[in-house]
Amino acid sequence: MPRPNAPNTLAITFLYYRDLPTAMAFYEDILGLPLAIDQGWCKIYRICAGAHVGLVDESRGMNKWQAVKPVQLCIRVPDVDAWYAYAQEEDLANLSKLFVNDALGICAFVFNDPEGYQIEIQSATREGA
Template identity: 30%
Template structure:
């Protein structure tokens, strides 16, 4: 298993407030918009994104950090073997990801995910 991407999530009631700073001033594109979450980045190879969310999707809490991996099930088994408790999932979400939530050693809620192949 290898990490493919790490995405920071910022919890906010007003996800529209990010547009002026991150898109208008910094020049990032709106690369995803599900209504409850908007992600800004570039449509080219990159390793940095920042999302603004009013929830974590499926009415879950907004995770502190999202980490994309190439094999969610391998990551899940690794977390379980290491003794970390799974707080949500694993689940195949309607927007095309398979994911689970786990707390890191510092109490941060981490969303481990992989995009499902169509």
């Protein structure tokens, strides 16, 4: 049987939390992401057209919370400098210095959400990056 050929309609990356209300407050109040789908113990936030992050209560989800988080959520923005100034004011956990990666063509910084997931905010420094 051939692979279905219809275009994808939505992308969601799910992250698992012990304290869902605290995670929700962070993604809503600090990152400013709008709640797109409320499934009760799973809250799905819109990052940009077609891309979403789902915050899951680990006691109900398919996976469980883990102390080691080998996942990074990367959000590309038009003005990384403005976001970095904001991140400094918010005193975000494990906030890095603003850095440029010429090989990748980005300027970026990272920080952790309330349960240790790393978030990268970046802007492209050249076209096609």
